[in-house]
Amino acid sequence: MSRILAIDYGAKRCGLAETDDLQIVASRLGMVPAEELMDFLKGYIQKHKCETIVFGEPFRASGEHxxxxxxxxxxxxxVKERFPDINIAFVDERFSSKMAMESLIQAGVKKSKRREKGMLDAQSATIILQDYLNHRY
Incomplete structure (x- = not known):
């Protein structure tokens, strides 16, 4: 099989998460600045077989994007134009940041570590990816 990559896209930075090759576990991958995201994807896709890229789809509480x-x-x-063989999917990311913070706290991540730029973004991407895995069939 191949991996699935998730992106919590932000104007400044993007959180990233990936599955294992069997697409069972979603793991925090890290963060890249938004302007470096396409270069990251090129390198990642050269290194790993990637089947799908999942983006968080942001909604307001009112239901509007x-x-x-x-x-x-x-x-x-x-991304689809550059990598036509890779599927693109979107997952509702409402409350993913809040859930990410709660999961970091429950995991015992120290407050100083949780403040690092990108930690929350990467954890949010992991939650988005796990949601995709849970609901894809």
């Missing part, structure tokens, strides 16, 4: 949605949608389109 948040402002960054147009950026995410445009970037996902560029």
């Amino acid at each position: 948040s402002d960054i949605w147009t950026e995410i949608e445009a970037f996902a389109k560029k």
